Structure formats: structure tokens, C-alpha cells
Amino acid sequence: MTTITAYVIAAFAEIGGCFAFWSWLRLGKPVWWIVPGMASLVLFAYALTWVDSAAAGRAYAAYGGVYILASLIWLAAVEGIRPDRFDLIGVAICLLGASIIIFAPRS
Numbered sequence: 001m002t003t004i005t006a007y008v009i010a011a012f013a014e015i016g017g018c019f020a021f022w023s024w025l026r027l028g029k030p031v032w033w034i035v036p037g038m039a040s041l042v043l044f045a046y047a048l049t050w051v052d053s054a055a056a057g058r059a060y061a062a063y064g065g066v067y068i069l070a071s072l073i074w075l076a077a078v079e080g081i082r083p084d085r086f087d088l089i090g091v092a093i094c095l096l097g098a099s100i101i102i103f104a105p106r107s
Contacts, residue, residue, distance in 0.1 A: 011070030065098025
């Protein structure tokens with residue numbers, strides 16, 4: 001599995017899990033919504049272990065950029081709010097930083 005695929009799976013699993021809690025606490029959904037939310041958060045943590053990195057902290061740091069992109073996709077697809085130009089500029093900067101962190105040649 002590629003690093004990008006692992007990050008995408010982790011991002012949507014994390015957002016889905018967190019949104020389940022958000023839905024319960026902020027949108028009045030039933031408490032049982034946290035059960036699939038917790039399962040999704042377990043998948044998130046597990047998916048990050050698939051990243052090809054010798055250091056967990058570096059894998060997590062680079063993941064941040066992918067998480068921001070996935071959050072904006074979620075914003076549009078699930079919440080129906082279109083990201084504005086500042087969202088798009090911000091995510092581009094974050095993805096550049098994430099790419100430098102994870103793909104930089106290291107000895």
C-alpha cells in the first residue's frame with residue numbers, strides 16, 4: 001500500500017469518527033452513533049501504521065496536510081459548504097509542507 005493511500009484512509013476514518021461524536025454531541029444524534037465513530041477512530045490509528053516511515057512523529061506530521069485536504073472535501077461533500085479561496089490556498093501550502101516532510105531524501 002502506498003503512503004498516500006494510507007493517509008487517505010486514515011484521514012477519512014478520523015474525520016468520520018470525529019464527526020460521529022460531533023453528530024451526537026452537537027447535532028442531537030443518538031448516543032449509539034459513537035460506536036461506529038470509535039471503530040472508525042481505531043481504523044484511523046491503524047492506517048497510520050501503514051505509512052512507510054522510520055519515525056512515527058514524521059509520519060504524523062506529514063499526515064496533517066492530508067487531513068486538512070480531507071477535511072475540506074468533507075466540508076463540501078457532507079456539510080454542503082464550498083471551501084473558499086483561502087481554504088484552498090491554505091491546503092496547498094499544507095500539502096507542500098507534508099510532501100517535503102514525507103518524501104525528502106534522508107540518509
